[in-house]
Amino acid sequence: MSVPLALLGLLEREPSHGYDLKRDYDTFFGGGKSLPFGQVYSTLGRLARDGKVTAGQNEPGDGPDRKRYAITPLGSGEVEAWLAEPVAAEPYLHTVLFTKVVLSLMLGRDAAGYLDAQRATHLRRMRELTEIKRTGNLVDALLADHGMFRLEADLRWIDITQARLGALAEAVRDR
Amino acid sequence: MIVNALLRAEEISRSYGDTPALREASLSVTAGEVLAVMGPSGSGKSTLLHCLAGIFTPDSGEVWFDGRRLDTLDDGRRSELRRTAFGFVFQFGQLVPELTVADNVALPLLLGRTRRKDAYARAASWLERLELADLGGRRTGELSGGQAQRVAIARALVTGPRVVFADEPTGALDSLTGELVMELLVALAREEGTTVIVVTHDARVAASADREIVVRDGRVTDPYASGVGR
Numbered sequence: 001m002s003v004p005l006a007l008l009g010l011l012e013r014e015p016s017h018g019y020d021l022k023r024d025y026d027t028f029f030g031g032g033k034s035l036p037f038g039q040v041y042s043t044l045g046r047l048a049r050d051g052k053v054t055a056g057q058n059e060p061g062d063g064p065d066r067k068r069y070a071i072t073p074l075g076s077g078e079v080e081a082w083l084a085e086p087v088a089a090e091p092y093l094h095t096v097l098f099t100k101v102v103l104s105l106m107l108g109r110d111a112a113g114y115l116d117a118q119r120a121t122h123l124r125r126m127r128e129l130t131e132i133k134r135t136g137n138l139v140d141a142l143l144a145d146h147g148m149f150r151l152e153a154d155l156r157w158i159d160i161t162q163a164r165l166g167a168l169a170e171a172v173r174d175r
Numbered sequence: 176m177i178v179n180a181l182l183r184a185e186e187i188s189r190s191y192g193d194t195p196a197l198r199e200a201s202l203s204v205t206a207g208e209v210l211a212v213m214g215p216s217g218s219g220k221s222t223l224l225h226c227l228a229g230i231f232t233p234d235s236g237e238v239w240f241d242g243r244r245l246d247t248l249d250d251g252r253r254s255e256l257r258r259t260a261f262g263f264v265f266q267f268g269q270l271v272p273e274l275t276v277a278d279n280v281a282l283p284l285l286l287g288r289t290r291r292k293d294a295y296a297r298a299a300s301w302l303e304r305l306e307l308a309d310l311g312g313r314r315t316g317e318l319s320g321g322q323a324q325r326v327a328i329a330r331a332l333v334t335g336p337r338v339v340f341a342d343e344p345t346g347a348l349d350s351l352t353g354e355l356v357m358e359l360l361v362a363l364a365r366e367e368g369t370t371v372i373v374v375t376h377d378a379r380v381a382a383s384a385d386r387e388i389v390v391r392d393g394r395v396t397d398p399y400a401s402g403v404g405r
Contacts, residue, residue: 116389123382126378126382130379130383152379162391
């Protein structure tokens with residue numbers, strides 16, 4: 001997640017204080033992990049330096065920073081370009097799962113047992129995400145769905161691999 | 176083996192001609208538990224379900240339900256048990272197309288000689304719980320796939336079964352509808368304390384269950400029994 005671009009995007013809705021930006025970031029994108037205030041203000045400082053936001057005058061009131069930040073046309077252009085640009089597909093194919101299966105086959109260890117254990121672990125996580133979907137709000141449900149589809153992709157790979165273990169073992173040992 | 180199992184299979188095997196479908200499969204399910212039976216096509220998971228439900232008898236091994244040996248009962252007793260203690264949901268609903276939605280839901284009660292008025296009252300109550308109250312007079316052919324499966328769930332639960340067997344209940348539905356149907360089935364089963372055994376190849380459906388077992392080449396792998404799933 002690009003924190004500067006996410007903050008810029010939130011600012012495009014309306015000028016906001018750092019505190020409000022942090023709150024909205026945590027709500028929509030934090031995933032249970034809070035963005036430190038220090039990071040919010042240092043990021044806003046860099047965006048102001050680069051001409052992507054402007055910082056208003058200090059407003060009266062309590063708190064460390066009472067400036068209201070607004071996005072500039074340069075910042076809006078950057079958000080627009082970023083939102084339209086597709087994310088690169090996962091570049092790596094050699095995941096830990098893959099490595100463990102190949103090594104297990106090479107070494108004559110229990111690859112099928114490992115895949116069973118991995119399936120159970122993935123399904124346990126899917127159960128947790130299903131519960132989040134059942135009890136959470138729509139944003140939580142959307143995020144849980146994203147996680148579930150990724151786990152599903154792994155599970156399909158696990159099933160296909162398990163069905164081909166014999167042939168894979170021969171291929172790995174022959175190389 | 177799980178202590179206090181409601182339904183238990185002990186080393187059951189079943190073949191179709193020379194082709195083995197189940198090989199010494201064992202499992203236990205407790206009352207109120209939701210169990211997913213996963214595995215590739217042709218692995219034997221539907222055969223396992225049919226043996227547990229008393230539709231098939233295994234060639235060897237034992238099936239126990241609520242302290243009673245199920246596989247040695249005669250056809251008539253197994254049939255009665257299926258009607259009174261078990262409910263079924265299949266992939267394509269298998270509703271009777273000539274009958275209305277209310278008729279379909281009331282049917283298991285009418286076959287069990289419940290009075291007509293009581294049967295329809297209970298059917299109406301279940302249709303309401305499944306948000307189908309307005310559709311009682313429709314023919315089942317007029318329903319969407321998701322509505323038909325909700326009717327099938329009402330029909331499965333209307334007799335107050337101890338166990339519901341569901342064979343790929345969302346297999347013919349799109350993802351979102353399938354998810355809603357599964358959510359309803361699990362929620363209602365939990366409210367009623369009903370055990371659910373659901374055969375599925377869909378990880379999302381399995382994730383609605385309390386635990387899963389995997390059937391491969393007719394053999395059962397229970398990651399929780401062996402400890403790897405903990």
